[in-house]
Amino acid sequence: MDQKGEELAAVLADIRQRVRARNPNGTVSGGIPIPDLTPLLHARDAAEGKVASIGSVNPRPPGAFNSTVQRVKRLVARALDWHIREQVEFNRAMVACVQSTIQALNDNNQGMVALAARIEQLREESNRAFQELREEAQQLKDVRAHWSQWRVEWEHKLAANEIHFLKSIAEMQSAFQHRVTLMDGNYRDQIKAHHANFEAAMVRQSEEIHKRFWADLDRIRTEYESVIHAELRLARQKASLAKVTGQAAANSPPPEFAGIDWLKFAEKFRGSEDAVKQRQQMYADRFRAHAPVLDIGCGRGEMLEVFRAAGIAAWGIDLNDDSIALCRSKGLDAEKTDMFTYLNGLADSSLGGVVCCQVVEHLPPERLPEMIRLLRDKLRPGSLVAIETPNPECLAIFATHFYIDPTHRHPIPAALMSFYLEEAGFGRIEVERLYPAVEAMPSLAELPEAFREDFFGSLDYAVFATRLP
Numbered sequence: 001m002d003q004k005g006e007e008l009a010a011v012l013a014d015i016r017q018r019v020r021a022r023n024p025n026g027t028v029s030g031g032i033p034i035p036d037l038t039p040l041l042h043a044r045d046a047a048e049g050k051v052a053s054i055g056s057v058n059p060r061p062p063g064a065f066n067s068t069v070q071r072v073k074r075l076v077a078r079a080l081d082w083h084i085r086e087q088v089e090f091n092r093a094m095v096a097c098v099q100s101t102i103q104a105l106n107d108n109n110q111g112m113v114a115l116a117a118r119i120e121q122l123r124e125e126s127n128r129a130f131q132e133l134r135e136e137a138q139q140l141k142d143v144r145a146h147w148s149q150w151r152v153e154w155e156h157k158l159a160a161n162e163i164h165f166l167k168s169i170a171e172m173q174s175a176f177q178h179r180v181t182l183m184d185g186n187y188r189d190q191i192k193a194h195h196a197n198f199e200a201a202m203v204r205q206s207e208e209i210h211k212r213f214w215a216d217l218d219r220i221r222t223e224y225e226s227v228i229h230a231e232l233r234l235a236r237q238k239a240s241l242a243k244v245t246g247q248a249a250a251n252s253p254p255p256e257f258a259g260i261d262w263l264k265f266a267e268k269f270r271g272s273e274d275a276v277k278q279r280q281q282m283y284a285d286r287f288r289a290h291a292p293v294l295d296i297g298c299g300r301g302e303m304l305e306v307f308r309a310a311g312i313a314a315w316g317i318d319l320n321d322d323s324i325a326l327c328r329s330k331g332l333d334a335e336k337t338d339m340f341t342y343l344n345g346l347a348d349s350s351l352g353g354v355v356c357c358q359v360v361e362h363l364p365p366e367r368l369p370e371m372i373r374l375l376r377d378k379l380r381p382g383s384l385v386a387i388e389t390p391n392p393e394c395l396a397i398f399a400t401h402f403y404i405d406p407t408h409r410h411p412i413p414a415a416l417m418s419f420y421l422e423e424a425g426f427g428r429i430e431v432e433r434l435y436p437a438v439e440a441m442p443s444l445a446e447l448p449e450a451f452r453e454d455f456f457g458s459l460d461y462a463v464f465a466t467r468l469p
Contacts, residue, residue, distance in 0.1 A: 154217070169202065276302040279435070283355055283386060284310035286464065290353030290384045296339050297359035301327035304334070317342055340367070343374040351379045357388040357462075360417075361408050368412065369420050376424045381469040385426065387417060388434070388462040396437040396444070396456050417463050426465035433458035 284306050287293050291313040295303045298316025300323060307314035315333035318324055327334035335342075339359075354375055360368055375385055390397050392411035402408055414431045421429055437456045438444045444456050 158213070165206070173199075273300055273302050273305075276300075277306055280306050280357070283307075284312060286386065287312055287353045287355065287384060292351065293353040293355060294351055296354065296356040298327060298332075298334055299323050299358075301330055301332045301334065303355060303357065304332045305330065308332070340371070340374065343371075343378055346378045348377050349380045351375075352383050354379060354383075354385045355388075356386070359389075360387060360412060361389050361402075361410070364409065369424070372420050372424045372426075376426065376467060379467040381467055383467045384464060385421075385467065386462055386464050388460060389417070391433065391458050391461040393461075394437050394455070394457050394459055396441055397459050401459060414461050414463065418465075421463065421465045425468050427468045428464075428466040430464045432462050432464065434460040434462055 280303050283303065287307070288310065293307060293312060293314040295307075295314055295316035298304055298318050299320075301316065304314055304316050304327065315335070316327065317335050317337050317339060318327075319336060319338065321336065324334050324336045360371070363371065379385060390402050390408075390411055392402075392413050397411070402411060418429050418431065435458055437459050438452065440459065441456075444452055447456065
């Protein structure tokens with residue numbers, strides 16, 4: 001072998017040794033095997049040696065005879081050059097192909113090593129993120145446990161102090177009565193008057209102490225509830241897989257209400273998710289033949305869960321980040337977007353049904369007809385739409401329900417809603433009254449039945465309408 005071949009072999013051997021030192025088992029991180037290119041390199045070196053020797057004449061010892069033989073061989077080689085030229089070119093092309101294959105395999109090995117390193121990096125990052133979430137959950141659990149333990153201990157101390165205080169008063173009163181029996185009448189009356197005044201002062205002092213104690217306890221409880229609420233809200237925000245951006249819309253809350261925890265608001269004033277889902281079961285029966293269904297203002301996703309349980313294809317839109325994150329954590333299809341922008345982007349006659357609960361009362365008056373016209377364009381002929389909203393025919397909602405939500409703009413009478421739907425091209429309009437007020441306010445049962453039905457009927461109503469051809 002010539003000097004260049006020996007140097008090349010030494011370089012290849014050094015590279016091979018480094019690769020094997022980095023991956024002694026012939027694998028990259030994760031157990032992915034790396035192809036061994038050593039046999040292919042040997043075959044290439046042998047082929048290159050043979051190609052290089054084509055057309056050469058073997059050297060022989062000097063002499064007249066040998067010189068003659070060498071000349072004859074060179075003449076024969078030149079005479080056969082036209083015959084073997086194509087074979088030589090083919091052999092060189094094959095060696096070049098082998099060289100390109102070796103280079104491609106080397107690049108493939110490098111790519112596999114880089115891919116394995118990236119996978120390992122992502123696995124470490126996911127493990128760190130999961131560990132952080134577990135630590136935060138444990139901290140929240142510790143806060144709750146500490147609050148429960150502190151409350152039990154405080155109640156025990158309160159009971160013990162109260163017993164000790166009452167016992168001391170009883171002992172003082174007994175000693176005083178004993179001394180009074182030893183005194184004369186006039187002095188005894190004076191002592192009794194002072195005793196009465198003392199008892200009254202003790203009662204007032206006791207009441208003041210109790211008031212201060214309960215005020216302090218209420219303040220401490222408020223502080224702990226604030227800490228727990230802040231931790232829960234932070235956990236919900238971190239559970240969101242992605243921040244959904246959207247432009248401000250007509251049905252979004254004003255900026256001054258942006259800091260309100262609307263999930264907590266819904267839990268307190270709208271009711272638990274189970275209670276809401278129980279009330280919304282009637283929508284599943286009406287929309288079974290009208291999929292796919294769009295839920296406008298999906299909120300916590302109760303309606304989407306009802307449809308999923310009934311096997312009805314549905315998805316929702318809303319403007320609240322926490323609501324969208326909660327829906328996605330349940331595996332529901334929900335998107336943060338403005339409903340007017342979203343409806344304008346849909347193809348005409350692409351929807352099978354639309355349900356919109358407790359949303360239209362948040363809209364400016366001029367945008368409600370616009371929304372209904374959009375629904376008419378996007379629904380297929382024969383499709384169903386349902387709009388639920390507070391019932392202004394029931395006077396009770398103005399005293400208890402409607403103005404609890406600071407983002408409500410104005411109530412919409414059922415007759416006006418029916419008129420808008422009819423004008424936009426809907427037919428078979430049906431108004432269904434929901435949630436009798438007497439169930440929420442039992443005192444209404446004392447009113448005459450006819451008067452109660454006219455002025456204190458149902459808290460909400462739902463309008464069902466069919467899109468005409």
